[in-house]
Amino acid sequence: MAQQLSTSTEQQIWHLCQRLEFFANHQPLALQKLAASSTNDNYYIHTQRGHYLLRHYAPFVEGVCRQQELRCQHAAAAVDVAPAPLCLNNHQRMLISEFLTHSRHFDWQLHHGELWQLINKLVSLHRLKVQTPVLDAVLYLQQLKADIPAASWTEGDHADWQRLLAAAEEFVRLPQDIVLCHMDLHSGNILLQQQKLWLIDFEYCQLADSSFDLAALSINLGMSRSEESKMLLYYLEHREQATAALLEKLQLAKQIYSGFCWLWYKNLPNGAAKAQRARDKLRQLLLPPFPLHP
Template sequence: MAQQLPSTATEQRIWHLCQRLEFFANHVPLALQKLAASSTNDNYYVHTQRGHYLVRHYKPGVAGVCRQQELRCQHAAAAAGVAPAPLCLNNHQRILISDFLTHSRHFDWELHHTHLLQLVEKLVRLHKLKVQTPVLDPFVYLQQLRDKVFDAAWSADDEQDWQRLRTAASAFSLLPGDQVLCHMDLHSGNILLQHQQLWLIDYEYCQQADSAFDLAALCLNLQLNTKEQEQLLNLYLQFRPQARQDIAQRLQLASLLYSGFCWLWYKSLEGGADKAKLAQLTLRQFPCQHSDAAKTLS
């Protein structure tokens, strides 16, 4: 390992992290930068004389995430031209290294809506992949998220919304499913545009689930209006007509459930109160009683 260390304290911390890995043996650092962090990982840009890399350092004690599963999903997505290639996973050091997409920027619907066809095409490629992963059970996942929320932070209104989510999960289970490899965390920060090419990144929560969950995530996180949602759905069904059955009910219930996932996730995090309130307001826009399946339950 070349011992040319960067000058700033942040750069030195990043390079010392890289020095734990044989992958960077004999690399000379040229540029290092701390990128956005999440509740489960810190991200760094590392440029050496050999290439450009994204280094993800996972925080200790993160439950419910399988890094080997994440690696398998990203490998498959990279082979299909959907994701940047993963290069090295070191579970002991909790580090995943991937190709870094230079000169890329986060997807912005207002600026990049003309790339909708390409976005749908990349999503369809992901949904057609065959990767061995667990299958999402919305009812079980809701309970897992609820168990992480302190009862002291739980109100009567929260309980009412919780029961609506449980009803929606039961209703969703009665509809014909369309199980695919879902990303499950599609938002503008996980869609990159590089030289007019779109890439989907961050496969931390990728698993088998109903295709409606990824479609719901895009509609919600990109804040698509009714016309834009119809355009997205019509394009998707052109590529995957088998997803058409009960798509309206599945998408409505998936939107409610996805908003509920976000609400409970943020409600369990320290400092996540504002995002939790926003997600809770969003889930209230999707009363599950509008679904025929939910009416059957009642």
């Protein structure tokens, strides 16, 4: 690609890159906007020096420590779980990481045979020692709720909230298995590159009970009961210390995780549809289990 960019989109992307000293004296070869998330835009940058992923964070996102995100991703990259982060600029709200060429997003229907590798990556992450805050599920739910305008809070919301809060209070009374959790595991944050799995987007990575990452995988990948059981079997083969009350915690963690998503998306601009889906999942999980026999 010539140095004179041919389209306005490419020019806008390169103008964004030039805000960072990291790209000084780079010659652009290919620029592409990738799929955006609810909180950031993603760009593929190819220069004569390498291939890069540029994440540009939305200005409305508050309460996220980017230095913590950088520490967690550095640690994960050191054990071959994540691509290496290369540059963080808080002022410009940008993070540059290595770009995984020829990679694709994980698809559970196509790649369920990679479950063993996925759990190996998760275990490697959970074994890392990184100084981060410990998640208090009850406090975090209360913080998310406090940010929601009172005018948009209904009686139905309050009823769901009360049951969700009760689940969180029950959860924290159980034995805890505190590890470094990703806290946002879904198919968009798992990449497959030539049969090798990588985790990306460590924005919400922190210390928490291991069951939250297991719950996220079960919910977001749409696992059946047998698939969930296989996931737990693989996981416990590597981390027997997680066994205590795991099944009970997992059921509660799925409720709490769905509650996190409901309240978080309810606070986001244009997040109504995702908030409703998360709330529907929460209500489904809050239903009492059907008995196996009449």
